[in-house]
Amino acid sequence: MTARATGRLIAVLIGAASLTSAHAAAPAGEAVYGKYCASCHDQTEARIPARAALMKLSPAHILKTLDFGAMMSIAYPIRREEREAVAQFLGHGADDPPPPASAFCKQDHPIMAGPAGDSWAGWSPDASNARFQNAGSAALNAAQVPKLELKWAYAFPGDVTAFGAPAIVRDTLFTGSAGGVVQALDDRTGCIHWLYQASGPVRSGMAVASDGGRTILVFSDQNGWTHAVDAKTGKQIWRKRPEEHEATRLTGTPAEHDGVVFVPAASWEETRSLDPEYPCCTFRGSITAFRARNGEVLWKTYLVDKPKRTGQTAAGTPTFGPSGAGVWSRPTVDAARGLLYITTGDNYSHPATSTSDAVMALDIKTGHIVWSHQMTSADVYNSACGAKAVNCPADNGPDFDFGSSAILVHLANGHDLLIAGQKSGMVYAFDPEQQGKPLWQTRVGKGSANGGVQWGMASDGHALYAAVSDVVRLPPAAGSGADASHPAGPIGNSALDPNKGGGLTALDLASGKKLWFAPPTACAPPRPGCSPGQPGAVTVIPGAVFSGSMDGQIRAFATADGHLLWDFDTEKPFSTVNGAAAHGGSLDGAGPVVAGGMVYANSGYPRFGGAPGNVLLAFGPKE
Numbered sequence: 036m037t038a039r040a041t042g043r044l045i046a047v048l049i050g051a052a053s054l055t056s057a058h059a060a061a062p063a064g065e066a067v068y069g070k071y072c073a074s075c076h077d078q079t080e081a082r083i084p085a086r087a088a089l090m091k092l093s094p095a096h097i098l099k100t101l102d103f104g105a106m107m108s109i110a111y112p113i114r115r116e117e118r119e120a121v122a123q124f125l126g127h128g129a130d131d132p133p134p135p136a137s138a139f140c141k142q143d144h145p146i147m148a149g150p151a152g153d154s155w156a157g158w159s160p161d162a163s164n165a166r167f168q169n170a171g172s173a174a175l176n177a178a179q180v181p182k183l184e185l186k187w188a189y190a191f192p193g194d195v196t197a198f199g200a201p202a203i204v205r206d207t208l209f210t211g212s213a214g215g216v217v218q219a220l221d222d223r224t225g226c227i228h229w230l231y232q233a234s235g236p237v238r239s240g241m242a243v244a245s246d247g248g249r250t251i252l253v254f255s256d257q258n259g260w261t262h263a264v265d266a267k268t269g270k271q272i273w274r275k276r277p278e279e280h281e282a283t284r285l286t287g288t289p290a291e292h293d294g295v296v297f298v299p300a301a302s303w304e305e306t307r308s309l310d311p312e313y314p315c316c317t318f319r320g321s322i323t324a325f326r327a328r329n330g331e332v333l334w335k336t337y338l339v340d341k342p343k344r345t346g347q348t349a350a351g352t353p354t355f356g357p358s359g360a361g362v363w364s365r366p367t368v369d370a371a372r373g374l375l376y377i378t379t380g381d382n383y384s385h386p387a388t389s390t391s392d393a394v395m396a397l398d399i400k401t402g403h404i405v406w407s408h409q410m411t412s413a414d415v416y417n418s419a420c421g422a423k424a425v426n427c428p429a430d431n432g433p434d435f436d437f438g439s440s441a442i443l444v445h446l447a448n449g450h451d452l453l454i455a456g457q458k459s460g461m462v463y464a465f466d467p468e469q470q471g472k473p474l475w476q477t478r479v480g481k482g483s484a485n486g487g488v489q490w491g492m493a494s495d496g497h498a499l500y501a502a503v504s505d506v507v508r509l510p511p512a513a514g515s516g517a518d519a520s521h522p523a524g525p526i527g528n529s530a531l532d533p534n535k536g537g538g539l540t541a542l543d544l545a546s547g548k549k550l551w552f553a554p555p556t557a558c559a560p561p562r563p564g565c566s567p568g569q570p571g572a573v574t575v576i577p578g579a580v581f582s583g584s585m586d587g588q589i590r591a592f593a594t595a596d597g598h599l600l601w602d603f604d605t606e607k608p609f610s611t612v613n614g615a616a617a618h619g620g621s622l623d624g625a626g627p628v629v630a631g632g633m634v635y636a637n638s639g640y641p642r643f644g645g646a647p648g649n650v651l652l653a654f655g656p657k658e
């Protein structure tokens with residue numbers, strides 16, 4: 036890394052740290068340690084690093100471990116400022132080293148110098164969210180797919196999760212990481228153009244906006260910040276919090292239209308509610324429209340009304356509502372109709388609203404709600420329900436959020452369809468010409484709190500391809516330290532059934548009828564974190580559809596009949612172009628990305644019982 040880049044990294048970290056000191060009553064790190072950490076780290080158990088060992092780490096490393104490392108499932112109920120306080124209290128070590136000079140691009144690899152077609156500009160190559168790459172931009176055909184082999188691997192040093200949604204602009208790949216570093220890499224070799232340290236883990240993909248000669252990337256982090264960065268230099272243009280709420284969690288990729296970016300907001304409040312003293316719940320899902328150039332807010336739409344005090348729990352903690360209806364996915368731009376389609380999550384507390392688990396259309400100029408269809412009513416749920424804790428609302432719902440974007444499809448007959456898949460395992464089609472009138476619905480999975488359709492479907496204009504998670508959790512093994520009230524082990528949440536879950540269904544667009552079903556493959560050998568579930572987003576090119584599974588396999592299927600074209604096991608160690616140790620794990624969250632004859636996938640997702648990993652893989656056909 037250049038001295039300038041190092042200076043920038045440090046400057047951003049200091050910026051993030053000074054935020055904490057602004058808080059009036061910062062919690063004492065020692066008290067947080069006593070409440071949440073001492074029971075394990077003050078004892079002498081071989082598997083648990085002792086307090087003295089933790090003190091050798093840097094505060095930034097400890098924070099990362101809590102935010103998206105080995106301790107993330109323990110840290111769910113811990114508030115932001117408590118995390119920062121305990122990291123400051125414990126950490127006395129130096130920061131993790133920067134990557135070696137050899138990992139950076141030389142002058143013969145200029146940034147964004149490739150052809151315009153070599154792009155995948157965001158969550159989907161275009162605003163429709165269909166995750167379809169056309170033949171020209173894919174530069175990869177179905178006959179070449181069986182010949183795909185690994186070309187290079189890139190490590191996210193020290194991370195246990197690789198969940199960023201890569202974007203590609205003119206031969207340059209941009210991806211966030213759990214450590215909060217956004218990297219600009221050469222898409223042929225994986226050499227580094229620049230690194231940008233965000234204020235939290237970056238899972239969101241990039242919105243790509245152009246401003247005269249400048250390309251602006253807009254993305255969000257899991258600590259509630261949205262960043263705008265110059266794509267050429269990696270320099271920050273602006274950084275803002277779309278929501279003030281402490282538990283704001285931004286995972287959805289911003290959408291872009293005409294120099295305006297639409298940032299979806301969701302939160303950590305569901306998991307905060309595991310703490311019986313947490314007053315549940317006050318977060319409101321929203322969409323904020325920012326001007327990409329300067330971060331000016333053009334409009335903001337909240338999806339539930341301001342919460343009011345509603346009563347108290349059995350433990351005497353005050354309760355608030357309405358809350359929730361977070362947006363986890365990238366909004367869909369319908370420029371012809373001047374609409375922005377969004378899908379929403381559940382309510383966290385009573386009263387239930389009509390805007391949770393809904394597919395909605397907003398006026399793209401004003402943010403006003405034009406129409407809304409709720410698919411599951413009275414879905415009032417938070418993580419306390421899974422743990423049978425006091426913050427679970429009475430008559431709680433099934434937790435059937437929409438986690439994936441609605442897809443806008445143009446049919447050959449000139450009609451358009453809007454299609455949305457839900458964690459319930461249902462796929463719905465709506466008519467965008469008739470206020471979203473429901474057209475058909477088809478069940479593709481059993482559905483559960485961990486999905487049904489979880490992160491995304493794909494369509495090539497001929498069919499819809501929907502993969503399902505349907506993971507099945509096994510009762511905790513005796514002696515694992517996990518039980519119903521403490522489902523969280525240090526990594527992952529519970530053991531998964533190695534034989535249940537997954538499957539990919541192709542549906543006819545006009546009727547919703549099933550065309551074919553590619554059955555899941557039981558994971559072998561059964562091991563911790565292994566499930567055949569396919570929660571990750573699906574990707575399609577002419578002739579081939581890509582879908583990863585929690586057992587670490589990335590596969591491609593023929594769009595004609597679903598037969599297997601290609602299979603690669605990512606759950607193993609890799610040697611990497613940036614020299615750091617890397618291992619693959621579960622494929623979940625963001626799906627594969629195809630551009631310029633290459634396929635890219637992030638591997639590693641230890642949430643919900645999956646296998647950890649920290650690697651970005653790049654595949655191309657054998658010559």
Ligand code: HEC
Pocket residue numbers: 067068071072073074075076082083084089092096097100101105106109110113121125525526
């Ligand atoms: C239920 C027991 C338990 C609790 C509670 C717990 N930890 Fe841990 N922690 C572990 C175990 C076990 C590991 C080792 C995980 C591994 O190696 O996969 C670990 C690892 C870590 C590491 C990683 C060390 C490294 O080498 O990177 C850090 C940092 C850490 N814990 C911090 C904390 C903090 C801070 C808290 C309190 C907020 C906490 N832990 C609460 C059991 C616990």
